Amino acid sequence: MSRRSVPATISGLVDHVDYMVDLNRIATSELEDGFMSGRVSRRQLLLGGSALFAANALQSIPGGGFLPGLELMRSAHAQDAIPKPDHIIRMSSNENPWGPSRVALRAIYNAIDEANLYSFYGNPLPELISRQQNIDRDHISLGAGSAELLKVGGLLAGMRGGSIVIPHPTFEDLPDYAEANGTEVIRVPVDGDMKTDLEAMASAIRADTRLVYLCNPNNPIPNVIEKNALRDFIVEIARDRMVFLDEAYHEFVDNPDYSTMMDLVRNGQRNLIITRTASKIHGLAGLRVGFAFSHPELAREITDRQTGLQNIVGIRAAEASYQDEEHSNFVLRTARESLDIVESYLRSAGIKFIESNANFSFIETGHPIEEVQARFLEENIQVGRPFPPFTNWMRLSMAKPGEMRYFVQTYKTLYG
Ligand SMILES: Cc1ncc(COP(=O)(O)O)c(C=O)c1O
Secondary structure (H helix, E strand, O other): OOHHHOOOOHHHHHHOHHHHHHHHHHOOOOOOHHHHOOOOOHHHHHHHOHHHHHHHHHHOHHHOOOOHHHHHHHHHHHOOOOOOOOOOEEEOOOOOOOOOOHHHHHHHHHHHHHOOOOOOOOOOHHHHHHHHHOOOHHHEEEEOOHHHHHHHHHHHHHHOOOEEEEEEOOOOHHHHHHHHOOOEEEEEEOOOOOOOOHHHHHHHOOOOEEEEEEEOOOOOOOOOOOHHHHHHHHHHHOOOOEEEEEOOOHHHOOOOOOOOOHHHHHOOOOOEEEEEEOOOOOOOHHHOOEEEEOOHHHHHHHHHHOOOOOOHHHHHHHHHHOOOHHHHHHHHHHHHHHHHHHHHHHHHHOOOEEOOOOOEEEEEOOOOHHHHHHHHHHOOEEEOOOEOOEOOEEEEEOOOHHHHHHHHHHHHHHHO
8 A cells, every 4th residue: 555545634544444454464664653753662563463553553643643654744745844853864874764574573572582592503594595586505605694795705806816896886895805805906987877887897807806896786876787788797707707796785676677697696607696685675684684696616615704603583584574575565665655755856956866776866965975964964864974986976775755755855955
């Protein structure tokens, strides 16, 4: 059910059967900020039974003020000013603003009882992911977040000496770690359209280049690499060196130019590592669960070099979440809604931005980003850090739709 079809009045809400069903299913979808305000905790909802709780919650609304999220919605619909929130809204780290799904939360609570156990026995994730991705288990490595696997990629390159090639700007976990291990990092600027420049990257490769890193969609610039060009590039480059393809935002992409390259790994491609994460669409960033897919020989090398182990709570949460399509669909739908709110304002104001293929935007503010950050923080909005050389651009992570309306209102006030 879309936010737009939510009835305008609270009594209408109480009577609205579909809405209740949706509440029961998603638990938090339209109650959004009630949790953030601290007046309704996830634990309360989880332990109380969502349908019953939601009914009680809605009946208590006419007294006023129970759910600031609904206030946000009503204000936005009525074009009233949206009040400054009493907490900082994070639009800075590409996190999932909704948190884990309800079934993941239940799994998390249940897993607390297993907290005394090491997670190396009976981890269900390899089997589950193998089934869902239709790929043999020996292609899969698990990480404490995909960042651990990115670092292992950087380490493997560093152990062989020489250099790595990356686009610039991009996500820097792998190159930073490689650099710390003595590898030279060759940064290849994005092209005039701010896209990853595969030709320039191919030209930058030297005889001593051990690894080429690509992030698709890229971060902080949320565009994609055209699928055919990407495939040709990987097959060619992986003949002599590793290609590391970071697909952290894969689930958010809806673009015919894009394709995952998982089929290459599935079909035995050597020298290719693809990573995915439970941090984004599944909202489990704090529990550190990530995956790498590669040829079994490379997968063994990755596993041998890892320094961490996934924690049992994260494993149980991911096990539940990866089977909860409804939550993923909900996160996708609301991320798109948030992007629409921001992008339609930017278009109408003539502000340049990169069309998003992820859960964040990249916006040319025309002002030094440190200054922009500070001014937004005064209004309780935390926006992204500087990404040189685009020092007048803001990376903006999508929060909940009501919060993005507050962002737009604030943008207009500060810079409109
Ligand atoms: C492109 C990209 N890759 C990897 C990560 C790391 O994600 P995690 O370690 O939480 O799986 C991030 C996090 O923001 C990212 O943006």
